[in-house]
Amino acid sequence: MVDTTVAHLPEEILSQVFAAITDTRTRNSLSLVCRSFFRLERKTRVSLTLRGNARDLYRIPTSFAHVTNLDVSLLSPWGHALFCSPATADSPFLAQRLRDAFPRVTSLTVYVRDPQTLHLLLYSHWPELRDVRLVRWHQRPPDLQPGSDFAALFSRCRSITSLDLSSFYHWPEDLPPVLAANAAAAISLRRLNLLTTFTEGFKSNQIESITSSCPNLEHLLVACTFDPRCIGFVGDETLLAIASNCPKLSLLHMADTSSFSNRREEEGGEDASVSRATLLALFSGLPLLEELVLDVCKNVSESSFAFEMLSSKCPNLKVVKLGHFQGICLAIGSRLDGIALCHGLQSLSVICCGDLDDMGLIEIGRGCSRLVRFEIQGCKLVTEKGLKTMTCLLRRTLIDVKVASCVNLDAAATLRALEPIRDRIERLHLDCVWKESDNLGHSFLNFDLNASAELNESELMECFGGEEYGEDTSRRKRQRCEYGFEDDDSFVHSNGNSSGNDNGYSCNSWESLHYLSLWIKVGDLLTQLPAAGLEDCPNLEEIRIKMEGDCRGQPKPAVSEFGLSILTCYPQLSKMQLDCGDTRGYVYTAPSGQMDLSLWERFFLNGIGSLSLNELHYWPPQDEDVNQRSLSLPAAGLLQECYTLRKLFIHGTTHEHFMNFFLKIPNLRDVQLREDYYPAPENDMSTEMRVGSCSRFEDALNRRIICD
Numbered sequence: 001m002v003d004t005t006v007a008h009l010p011e012e013i014l015s016q017v018f019a020a021i022t023d024t025r026t027r028n029s030l031s032l033v034c035r036s037f038f039r040l041e042r043k044t045r046v047s048l049t050l051r052g053n054a055r056d057l058y059r060i061p062t063s064f065a066h067v068t069n070l071d072v073s074l075l076s077p078w079g080h081a082l083f084c085s086p087a088t089a090d091s092p093f094l095a096q097r098l099r100d101a102f103p104r105v106t107s108l109t110v111y112v113r114d115p116q117t118l119h120l121l122l123y124s125h126w127p128e129l130r131d132v133r134l135v136r137w138h139q140r141p142p143d144l145q146p147g148s149d150f151a152a153l154f155s156r157c158r159s160i161t162s163l164d165l166s167s168f169y170h171w172p173e174d175l176p177p178v179l180a181a182n183a184a185a186a187i188s189l190r191r192l193n194l195l196t197t198f199t200e201g202f203k204s205n206q207i208e209s210i211t212s213s214c215p216n217l218e219h220l221l222v223a224c225t226f227d228p229r230c231i232g233f234v235g236d237e238t239l240l241a242i243a244s245n246c247p248k249l250s251l252l253h254m255a256d257t258s259s260f261s262n263r264r265e266e267e268g269g270e271d272a273s274v275s276r277a278t279l280l281a282l283f284s285g286l287p288l289l290e291e292l293v294l295d296v297c298k299n300v301s302e303s304s305f306a307f308e309m310l311s312s313k314c315p316n317l318k319v320v321k322l323g324h325f326q327g328i329c330l331a332i333g334s335r336l337d338g339i340a341l342c343h344g345l346q347s348l349s350v351i352c353c354g355d356l357d358d359m360g361l362i363e364i365g366r367g368c369s370r371l372v373r374f375e376i377q378g379c380k381l382v383t384e385k386g387l388k389t390m391t392c393l394l395r396r397t398l399i400d401v402k403v404a405s406c407v408n409l410d411a412a413a414t415l416r417a418l419e420p421i422r423d424r425i426e427r428l429h430l431d432c433v434w435k436e437s438d439n440l441g442h443s444f445l446n447f448d449l450n451a452s453a454e455l456n457e458s459e460l461m462e463c464f465g466g467e468e469y470g471e472d473t474s475r476r477k478r479q480r481c482e483y484g485f486e487d488d489d490s491f492v493h494s495n496g497n498s499s500g501n502d503n504g505y506s507c508n509s510w511e512s513l514h515y516l517s518l519w520i521k522v523g524d525l526l527t528q529l530p531a532a533g534l535e536d537c538p539n540l541e542e543i544r545i546k547m548e549g550d551c552r553g554q555p556k557p558a559v560s561e562f563g564l565s566i567l568t569c570y571p572q573l574s575k576m577q578l579d580c581g582d583t584r585g586y587v588y589t590a591p592s593g594q595m596d597l598s599l600w601e602r603f604f605l606n607g608i609g610s611l612s613l614n615e616l617h618y619w620p621p622q623d624e625d626v627n628q629r630s631l632s633l634p635a636a637g638l639l640q641e642c643y644t645l646r647k648l649f650i651h652g653t654t655h656e657h658f659m660n661f662f663l664k665i666p667n668l669r670d671v672q673l674r675e676d677y678y679p680a681p682e683n684d685m686s687t688e689m690r691v692g693s694c695s696r697f698e699d700a701l702n703r704r705i706i707c708d
Contacts, residue, residue, distance in 0.1 A: 007036060018044040042066065048102075050075060051670065053698055054082055057094040060101045067102050068128075071109040073135040077694040078674045081113045083120055095120040107131035112168070114141055118152040125156045131191075132157070133164035137680040140169055147178040154182035162191035166221070169198040169678065176206050179213040191219035198678050201225050201257040203232025211245035218288075220246060221253035223260070226272045226296040235273035243285030250290045250316075256297035259323060259351075272298035272324070279306035283313040290316045295323030295351060304330050304338040311342045321349035321375075331359035340367030349375035349402075358386025365393035373400035375429075383408045387417035395420050399512070402429035404519060410435045415533035422510055429517035434528050509536040516540055522549030522583055526563030535569060542575040543567065551585035551600050551621070565607030574614040580604060580621040581651065581677060587623035587630065597621050598632035605634070609641025616645055619677075620652040629677065630654055630688065636661045643667075651676055656693040663700055671701060 006014075018040050021027055031041040047069040052059070054075045072082060083091035098121070099105075105126045112118055112134050132153065140149070149170050153160070165175075175194075179186040192214060194202060201224040202210070211217065220242070224234045234254065242252070274296065283289070283306070292314070304327045310317065320342065322328060328350065329338040339348070340363040348364065348371055350356060356379045364371075371394050376382060387409065391398060398421055403414045410433040418425060516537070520526060526545070567573055583600070590596040595603075600621060618639070622629040631639075631654035639648070640661040647670040648662060654673065662671055673689055675681060681688075689697075 007034065011036075011040065014040055015044055019046075047071075051672075052076065053695055054080065055695065057083070057098065060097055062101050064102060066104060068104055069107040070102050070105045072098070073109045073111040073133075074672065074674075075111070076672060076698060077689075077691045078672055078676075079111060079113065079138060079680055080691060082110060082117045091120055092123065095123065099124060099126060102126075105129060107133075107162075109133040109135065111135045112149070113138060115144065115148045115152060118149075122152055122156045129157055130160060131162040131164075132160055134168040136168045136170075137676050137678055138169065138682060139679050140171060146171075147174050147181075149174055150178045154178055154185040158182070158185045159188055160185060161188055162219075163189060164191075164193040166193045166195040166197075167676075168196065170196070172199055172202045172206055176209040176213070179210060183213070186213040187216060189214045190216060192217055192221070193219070194222040195253065195255060196223055197257070197260040199223070199257075200230075204234050204238040205232060207234065207238055208241045208245070211242050215245055216248060217246040218248050219251040220249055221251070221293075223255055223257050225258075226256050226274070226298050227258075227270065228273045228298075229270070233273065236275055236278040239274065239278050239282050240285075243282045247285060248288060249286050250288045251292075252286065252289060253291070253293040255293065255295040255323075258297045259295045270298050272296045272300050274300050276302055276306050279303065280309055280313075283310050287314060288316065289314040291319040292317065293319075293321040293349075294325070295321065297324055299324050299326055299354075301326045303327050307339045308337060308341050310339070311344075315344070317342055318344060319347040320345060321347075321351070322353070323351040324353075326353060326355055328353055329356065329360040329363050331357070331363045336363055336367045338363075340364050343367060344370060346370055347373040347400075349373075350377070350379060351375075352378035354380065357381035358383055358389070361386040361390040362393070365390035369394065370397055372397055373427075374398060375402040375404075376406060377402070377404040378406065380407050382406050384413040384417045387414070388420065391418055392420045395424070399425055400427040401425060402517070404429065404431050411529070412532040422508075424512055425510065426512050427515040427517075428513060429519075432518050432520040432524060432526065432529065434524065434532070509538060510534065510540070511538060513537050514539055514541045515544075516542070517544045517546070519546045519548065522547060522551055523554050523557070525559070527566050529563075529566060530569055537570050539572055540570040541572050542577075543570075543573060544577040544579065546579045546582070547604065548582040549584075551583060551597065552590075552594065554594075556595060557603055560603070561606030562604045563607070564605070565610045568610050573611060576611070576613055576615070577617040578604070578608075579617075579619040581619035581629065583621035584624055585621055587626060587628050597623065598634050601632050602634035602638065605638040608638055609643070611642070612644045613642055614644060615647040616642065617649045617651065620650070622652075627679065627681065628653070629675075631658055633658060640664055646670065648672075649674060653681065653688045656689055656697065659689065659693075659697045660700070663704065667706055668701070669706055671697070 009017075018027075018030065021030070027041055027045065031038045042063050043066050045064055045067055048064055048067045049071040050060075051074060054077070075082065083094055103126070106128045108126070108129060108131070110117065110121065110133075113136060134149075134153075149168075153163075172194075192210070194210075202222055203224070207222060207224060210222075211220070224238075225232070226234050228235065242249075279300075292310075303325045307325075307328055310320075320339065322339075327338070329340050331337070339345075345368045348368060353360075356376075358381070361376075361382060374390075374394070376387075387403070391401075401418060401421075403409050409417070409431075411430055412435070414430045418428070516534070518526075518529075564578075580601075585597040585600055586594070587597050597620075604621075616639070618631075618635075620629045620631050620635065629652035631650055631652060636654065636658035642648075643665060645665050645668050648665075648668060649670075649672050651674050653675060659671070659673075662668055673694070
């Protein structure tokens with residue numbers, strides 16, 4: 001009897017199995033099994049990110065002919081011209097070789113340091129190219145002619161449907177004339193991403209010109225300014241023009257450029273020039289809208305009625321993000337109002353809504369019963385009690401939560417408020433704000449979680465309501481002895497008895513959590529995280545830590561480490577993003593009595609070697625005065641102790657001999673310096689990593705034998 005293996009399955013079935021595998025290392029392993037698996041893996045591989053050195057473009061693999069999504073933005077040396085061969089005459093040949101190796105490309109991502117890259121790459125363009133993403137963190141060459149960055153793209157790719165400039169430094173005035181001059185290419189555009197963080201944003205007349213040239217847009221993302229004090233601010237006229245020029249929009253994302261900063265304290269006061277009548281006209285003019293983001297960073301008052309109409313005007317709406325809108329949910333009486341009437345929402349983000357309180361959260365929980373993701377930031381009236389009730393109401397659907405900059409919600413209070421979904425939540429962001437004593441939110445509505453969906457709406461309102469309900473409300477409260485305010489412990493006990501472990505509320509484990517994001521202020525420690533309520537996360541795989549603040553003037557820490565070693569309590573943790581990019585200090589000699597950034601890096605990274613990390617992204621702290629983000633000697637030495645690392649990405653610069661420390665990490669396979677912050681250094685210092693330095697390090701890295 002002949003043994004039957006998976007290799008004997010019909011090729012059509014195996015192709016479907018291979019196509020469903022997305023992990024790169026798994027696919028690479030499959031391709032090594034046998035020749036038939038190799039052929040099938042290459043045939044079903046549709047996405048590829050090229051690494052290696054740009055000087056070795058002649059080594060481009062030729063077995064990935066079926067790839068449709070190609071990313072060449074991460075070639076080393078990072079940020080340099082793609083075709084940087086010493087022999088200039090070879091550049092057209094290398095560009096043609098790249099096109100021949102990947103003939104079916106429909107989506108392309110490329111770092112464009114200067115327009116010559118696109119001229120060469122698109123000289124004989126891919127016939128099926130539809131999606132283009134340009135990347136450039138270096139400043140625009142000042143001697144370029146207006147529109148030079150986009151001339152080759154629109155003149156040679158007239159069927160392009162998607163253009164992403166969110167990571168491409170350019171001048172906003174360059175784009176509108178090019179679109180107007182290439183009408184055929186502009187009309188074919190369906191998706192346009194202009195959420196660039198590098199400039200002051202697009203002015204109102206530029207946005208009106210772009211939308212007029214691209215009437216078939218379905219996705220529009222644009223950075224602008226809503227401040228009436230600025231020239232070219234976005235107001236009523238621009239919003240009406242967008243609705244008139246692009247009625248097919250299903251995604252509209254407009255963000256004030258100040259929203260891209262990492263300020264924790266939001267400014268208030270001024271009002272945006274956006275009226276309720278304009279919002280109604282905008283919603284009425286975009287009936288196909290599915291995703292709406294309006295982060296204006298200036299107050300928009302009395303918006304409740306407009307958002308009541310949003311549900312009826314845009315019936316397919318699923319995602320909403322609102323910044324600085326006031327009155328989005330008034331929660332007056334038992335009737336739902338405002339954004340709570342958008343019953344089909346799956347994701348809702350509310351930023352700096354000054355009048356949103358616990359009652360408003362409960363209204364949203366009652367009305368938006370399909371919410372999968374919820375974000376709240378800078379809402380000062382929200383407390384643990386309101387958030388906890390909301391999570392109870394959304395227990396069956398809510399799996400992604402972000403809570404930031406809410407003064408009444410420190411880390412421990414946030415985690416207590418999320419207890420009803422502790423066993424279900426998959427992604428979580430919270431601020432590591434520690435308080436010695438926190439008595440907020442210890443009283444809570446006592447009801448069965450499994451029966452919460454069946455509660456009468458007026459009953460919830462009564463339990464959290466105030467004097468507006470009068471004597472009739474008080475009388476009905478007394479008639480319902482099964483609902484009342486009790487301590488959290490009795491709530492847990494009650495629900496545990498009524499439904500056993502079925503509702504999971506009595507579970508102390510965050511068993512579904514696989515991604516955790518933290519914000520922490522410079523000077524605070526991470527060691528209190530498990531004690532705050534995150535001690536048991538058995539399946540946590542990835543963590544992002546954002547550290548922010550000014551080290552200058554900070555006293556010397558009383559302990560030797562920030563607290564990374566405490567993360568060893570998470571057994572599955574394999575990926576980390578440690579972002580100190582917004583941490584400022586002295587990169588050179590600090591004043592007497594203060595620490596320079598090298599000592600602060602030692603404090604931040606102490607203990608990282610005890611973690612079993614597979615992938616690490618690290619943003620070194622910066623000195624804004626000299627625009628330098630450089631890895632120091634103590635940091636390089638501590639990163640060298642991460643013996644399990646396979647991928648290491650440093651978002652900054654360093655010295656060549658510091659990089660050589662990483663050659664001692666036995667299984668390290670992928671290392672790169674990325675200056676992906678603005679402005680990226682135009683010319684690295686003589687002692688920093690240069691083209692030759694990167695090449696020598698990569699050659700040494702590739703000469704090593706990796707055991708697997």
